[in-house]
Amino acid sequence: MGKTLLQKVWDLHTVRTLPTGQTQLFIGLHLVHEVTSPQAFDVLRARGWKVARPDRTFATVDHIVPTRERTRPFVDILAEGMIASLERNCRDFGVRLAGLDDDRQGIVHVIGPELGLTQPAMTIACGDSHTSTHGAFGAVAFGIGTSQVRDVLASQCLAMEPMKVRRIRVSGALPPGVYAKDVILTIINRLGVGGGVGYAYEYAGDTLERMSMDERMTICNMSIEGGARVGYINPDDTTFAYIRGRPFAPPGDSFEAARRWWRSMASDPDARYDDDVVIRAEELTPVVTWGVNPGQSVPVTGRVPVDGDSGMDRQALADARGYMGFTGGETIAGMRVDVAFIGSCTNSRLSDLREAARIVRGRHVAPHVKALVVPGSASVKNAAEREGLDDVFRAAGFEWRGAGCSMCLGMNPDKLEGRQVCASSSNRNFKGRQGSPTGRTLLMSPAMVAAAAIAGEVTDVRDFVQEKVGGGG
Amino acid sequence: MEAQRITRIEGSALPMRGNDIDTDRIMPARYLRSVTFEGLEQHLFEDERKGSAAGDKAVHTHPFDDPRYRGATILIVNGNFGCGSSREHAPQGLHRSGVRAVVGESFSEIFFGNSLMIGLPCITAPPERIRELMDLVEKQPNARLRIDLQAGTCESNGFACSIALPPHARQALVSGTWDTTGLLLERYEEVDAVAARLPYVGGF
Numbered sequence A: 001m002g003k004t005l006l007q008k009v010w011d012l013h014t015v016r017t018l019p020t021g022q023t024q025l026f027i028g029l030h031l032v033h034e035v036t037s038p039q040a041f042d043v044l045r046a047r048g049w050k051v052a053r054p055d056r057t058f059a060t061v062d063h064i065v066p067t068r069e070r071t072r073p074f075v076d077i078l079a080e081g082m083i084a085s086l087e088r089n090c091r092d093f094g095v096r097l098a099g100l101d102d103d104r105q106g107i108v109h110v111i112g113p114e115l116g117l118t119q120p121a122m123t124i125a126c127g128d129s130h131t132s133t134h135g136a137f138g139a140v141a142f143g144i145g146t147s148q149v150r151d152v153l154a155s156q157c158l159a160m161e162p163m164k165v166r167r168i169r170v171s172g173a174l175p176p177g178v179y180a181k182d183v184i185l186t187i188i189n190r191l192g193v194g195g196g197v198g199y200a201y202e203y204a205g206d207t208l209e210r211m212s213m214d215e216r217m218t219i220c221n222m223s224i225e226g227g228a229r230v231g232y233i234n235p236d237d238t239t240f241a242y243i244r245g246r247p248f249a250p251p252g253d254s255f256e257a258a259r260r261w262w263r264s265m266a267s268d269p270d271a272r273y274d275d276d277v278v279i280r281a282e283e284l285t286p287v288v289t290w291g292v293n294p295g296q297s298v299p300v301t302g303r304v305p306v307d308g309d310s311g312m313d314r315q316a317l318a319d320a321r322g323y324m325g326f327t328g329g330e331t332i333a334g335m336r337v338d339v340a341f342i343g344s345c346t347n348s349r350l351s352d353l354r355e356a357a358r359i360v361r362g363r364h365v366a367p368h369v370k371a372l373v374v375p376g377s378a379s380v381k382n383a384a385e386r387e388g389l390d391d392v393f394r395a396a397g398f399e400w401r402g403a404g405c406s407m408c409l410g411m412n413p414d415k416l417e418g419r420q421v422c423a424s425s426s427n428r429n430f431k432g433r434q435g436s437p438t439g440r441t442l443l444m445s446p447a448m449v450a451a452a453a454i455a456g457e458v459t460d461v462r463d464f465v466q467e468k469v470g471g472g473g
Numbered sequence B: 001m002e003a004q005r006i007t008r009i010e011g012s013a014l015p016m017r018g019n020d021i022d023t024d025r026i027m028p029a030r031y032l033r034s035v036t037f038e039g040l041e042q043h044l045f046e047d048e049r050k051g052s053a054a055g056d057k058a059v060h061t062h063p064f065d066d067p068r069y070r071g072a073t074i075l076i077v078n079g080n081f082g083c084g085s086s087r088e089h090a091p092q093g094l095h096r097s098g099v100r101a102v103v104g105e106s107f108s109e110i111f112f113g114n115s116l117m118i119g120l121p122c123i124t125a126p127p128e129r130i131r132e133l134m135d136l137v138e139k140q141p142n143a144r145l146r147i148d149l150q151a152g153t154c155e156s157n158g159f160a161c162s163i164a165l166p167p168h169a170r171q172a173l174v175s176g177t178w179d180t181t182g183l184l185l186e187r188y189e190e191v192d193a194v195a196a197r198l199p200y201v202g203g204f
């Protein structure tokens, strides 16, 4: 009987079984950011502990950083305090930091892969639930809370419970205008926002195999939105080609050895899965969320559910519709949007920006829409500028910002106001998520956000562009 | 550091109805802007409580504003509670407000783990039992619940049900080993041995 990648990685990283019955798991890479680490460093200081493996730890700033005015000290005293605290902690504990002025700075889940820190068959932890993103490389990567950040800092280990594995096979060609984002939103809609609890999701199938690393990251990123703490894709030639030559990639001849090992860690053909799900790519459409969790979505041609629609909890439906201002039965296309946000660790990579730029090129944002593009990292920003994408966006009426999480969670000045409706390429449409307690978020692919910005309302990106749309995240 | 042994929790309860209650709702992101967890208890569910745009329009009093539940130490919830963001600020806020156990149909894994790490047990019971428990508490807000982690029971005024907790969590709580750092730092040579067999640590 073969093993899954998850089992192989788990076994290899197991230190011992703890008296509680949990597994002590070695963490190969610990990514740190400003928001979930200060209290953890404080405990280390108070107890006189060191960071166990500074060589396996890397920090950056993303969640709270302003994306417009970055002169220090920030006007926002709390943000200044938080960044200064991370800078001090990294200095005191010898942790590498891609700080605000570093050209490697960016959203932690964008820079890990970019720098080649993220590699197959590693265990990766970070105080952020979207750490599942790194699973796109065949790493076992998961989000942790601050007390666990403390554990990893102090010991480079975590106390963990085993996970089951659900394989989700996607096969067939994605129709034009349908993206990785639509695939994962469909999966979450079908399996539910709690459907993945207790599972790692292994994404497989020919559709996934043809996807770029950017697209695979979009898929794995949102695993947690389906309740799965871990989501991964077996490493293949696409993975290896992406990693080769990056700053922290195995150098020179060692790359070949690495590649052989990475390949050997992929799931065996006869591996056993706890569950198996099949999705047909040809049947997929662009998807838009209408509610207050990422599972509450419909095809862009669909309508907001009415009472009695199958599989819907009546109370949850009423609550979500009430918050969003729907009565039920409205077409989602035609919903007026106030803000268009292209960014976040789900969809702020170069291919996402290219695809969105293709749609806005030569067009203009609707007069009532505030539109912004927030690249995922300084490196994405620079690369996009070299291609002139910033000019395309600016000419179309978008704001072009510095790298960070920005309006994905509204911890910096980029927030919705009042009940504004935002077409967003991010990953969470929870109540109040984008910084206004009554703000409303519609999740969709970056191309769909671009189309919504131009039209001033939710619109089908497949009609919007005449030329064939394809590729991109 | 010696953590406290947690075996029994007793107190009045507070029902918080609804599935998929996410941590952005429990603790809005703007309260993650501090470098400590202090004072978080003041901001629980803030955007849906009295004094907020949504709370002031709401037909029902928010359970956390309801004077009948003041002083409750046990929170009763439905399914997939604590989903979404990994922010420990959510269980920290609950714990600091005096909540000493959460009883529900199911929990997000990250929330469950974060809560365990601070000695806040997240206990499950079947949906029918949760429904009965919520009804009971709404009718008799002063009812005292007694949870026994060792025996796996929850009881109150004529109500009794068995509760579930994964063995590792039960063990960690009742033996006072839920603060894991100490455990992980023991026998460190074994950790070094694992690191040494990982090709990406030593070099390919």
Ligand code: SF4
Residues within 6 Å of the ligand: A062, A063, A107, A108, A109, A128, A130, A344, A345, A346, A404, A405, A408, A409, A426, A427
């Ligand atoms: S972009 Fe959004 S989801 Fe991603 S790490 Fe930042 S805040 Fe979290």
